[in-house]
Amino acid sequence: MDASRLHNGINQTLQQQLNLSLILRLLWKEGLCSRATLSKLSGLQRPTISNIIQDCIQCGLVVEQGLIDGEKGRRSIGIAINGDRYRVIAVKVSRRVCSVMLMGLSGECYEKEEFAITHQENAAITIANLRTHIAQLIARNPQCQVLAVGMTAPGPFKRENEEIIFVTNLVGWEGVHLMRELKKLGNIPVFIGNDANAAASACLWKSGNQPSTADLVYVIAGYGVGSGIISHGRLLTGSLGIAGEIGHTSICYDGPKCECGNRGCLECYCSALVLERNLQSRLNAGEPSMLEQVSGRLTWEAIRAAIQGGDEMATQEFVRVCRYLAVGIVNLINQCNPSKVVVGDLLTQLAPELLLETVRTHVRSSVRPSIWENLTIELDMVEEDLILLGAGLLAVEQVLEHPAAFIPDMPR
Numbered sequence: 001m002d003a004s005r006l007h008n009g010i011n012q013t014l015q016q017q018l019n020l021s022l023i024l025r026l027l028w029k030e031g032l033c034s035r036a037t038l039s040k041l042s043g044l045q046r047p048t049i050s051n052i053i054q055d056c057i058q059c060g061l062v063v064e065q066g067l068i069d070g071e072k073g074r075r076s077i078g079i080a081i082n083g084d085r086y087r088v089i090a091v092k093v094s095r096r097v098c099s100v101m102l103m104g105l106s107g108e109c110y111e112k113e114e115f116a117i118t119h120q121e122n123a124a125i126t127i128a129n130l131r132t133h134i135a136q137l138i139a140r141n142p143q144c145q146v147l148a149v150g151m152t153a154p155g156p157f158k159r160e161n162e163e164i165i166f167v168t169n170l171v172g173w174e175g176v177h178l179m180r181e182l183k184k185l186g187n188i189p190v191f192i193g194n195d196a197n198a199a200a201s202a203c204l205w206k207s208g209n210q211p212s213t214a215d216l217v218y219v220i221a222g223y224g225v226g227s228g229i230i231s232h233g234r235l236l237t238g239s240l241g242i243a244g245e246i247g248h249t250s251i252c253y254d255g256p257k258c259e260c261g262n263r264g265c266l267e268c269y270c271s272a273l274v275l276e277r278n279l280q281s282r283l284n285a286g287e288p289s290m291l292e293q294v295s296g297r298l299t300w301e302a303i304r305a306a307i308q309g310g311d312e313m314a315t316q317e318f319v320r321v322c323r324y325l326a327v328g329i330v331n332l333i334n335q336c337n338p339s340k341v342v343v344g345d346l347l348t349q350l351a352p353e354l355l356l357e358t359v360r361t362h363v364r365s366s367v368r369p370s371i372w373e374n375l376t377i378e379l380d381m382v383e384e385d386l387i388l389l390g391a392g393l394l395a396v397e398q399v400l401e402h403p404a405a406f407i408p409d410m411p412r
Contacts, residue, residue: 005258014300017404019044020160023052026105027081029209030306032068034076035187053079059409060085074134081105086407087144088399089134089188090392091151092195092385093117095223099385100133102141103392105399107205109384111137127181147406150395152195153178153385154224155241162331170285188404191394196220196244198390199380200228201235204344205393206382218380219246220387221355222345225267229336236336244356246328253386254280270324272300272346278305287302289313300346307351315354322355326362333375344387352379 019042027033034118039049055060067218070080083104092099094117101112115133117126140148182190200218207213218231225247229236236243247267248260251290255264268274276298283291294302306314315337329341348355356379364372380386404410 001392011358015033019048020052020055020403020410021085021222021401022254024081024403025051025055027062027079028396028400031081031106032078034068034078034080034183036076038079040410055410059407061121061403061407072200084326085144086147086399087141087386088392088395089137089146089149090388090395091134091149092198092388092391093130093151093153094195095154097318098130098133100137101388101392102137102144102146103389103396105396107389107396111141111307112388113137117394124181127178131182145366146188147188147399148395149182149192150198150391150393151178151182152198152228152391152394153190153192154195154220174189174274189398191398193394194226194241194244194390195387195390196226197235197237198228198394199342199344199386200230200390202229202386202390202393203380204233206386206389212376215336215338217244217329217336219329219332219341219343220345221270221343221404222274223272225271225328227332229332229338231336244278246332249328249331250329251327258303266324266328270321270328272350274323275317275347275350278320279314282313282317287313298336300350307354313323315351318351318354319358322358323362324404325355326366326399329359329377330366332361333363334372337371339374340376342378348379348381352381355379379389 013238022042022044026038029125030037030041035049035053038044038053040048042049053062057064062079065080067075069075071370083106086105087110088103089106090101090294091102096117098113098117099112099114104110113130119250134149174323178192194336196218199220200216203216205219213230214233218228218230220226227244227246228351229244238240248258248262248265250262250264251266252264256268257263260269279289279291280298283289289305290309291298291302291314292371293302303314325343325347331342333341343355343359356377360377362378364377367375399406
């Protein structure tokens, strides 16, 4: 075979793979579609669409689902991603809990479980437990094929070598090479990302890529503080994949020293752990509070009950943390100019209305009127865990981008 024919063959194969990925992504975004709709949205000819769909049906990646309304009143056979045969596993590692979910390619949750992470536990123990839970989850679901694992972790995550740079308040995770450890799962590919980035991507996906979420910031306000930034419909990651680490921006140049080495980091003033520590300090000083009745370490249930019950000390400390959170959000707004800010995680679950009111009041008084008029601030109050969903979507995106690499029966 001469060089020109070989080159043409390579180009044709590449174009076929690109066309396949395009159609799968359209089905993923649009849901149930007809072949005519796919042709219109993709710009590909109907015969090309038919060939792609037929290959996908044969390997079980898509299914036909009855008749749907089409153009000019005609009824057409609906095509959808098959969530029954192929699935992914989503993993969320936080500072206290690890969550594992079996997820369909369209975001369906089929099974979910959690296990605790103790403060003294090092990364090796948690990862060993995680491998066990994933293996058991796969064994309980022999009817489907798990194509990939998507995992999120807190703190700056260096995309270049899948390494956690550091995680505050989590012992033994700094410098952990997650990919190397998780390769022990076997032949299942693993994809890793930052938790706030995953949540931001999930927000964008759930909205159907609506213009209102094209410029969005998702702020995690939990045991740590971080953000995922969507700009012009794309996730902003930076050169190393660590963009959006708002928790380690300094709001006081001579403030307390953070575990990251900087001084006056936002996370030193604003997190669930800071709230817990400040409350315990005031209790130790003998200040009156409903929380005096708690024996041992303060629980989030007790803190929530105290705030919602009008306890003065608990409310004061919660509002203080929320004001610092608002300072960080103002900085993000001035840097990124989002049209929407979504705040999620543990702090929003303690007293959602009070947090939202405190943040909105401070932001409104701190930004230009023209910015405020074009800004929405809301809480993540959806039932599903957007970080965990985003972890699964991280794996799904890779499958849809290169389906032949994951599915043996897929024509190459």
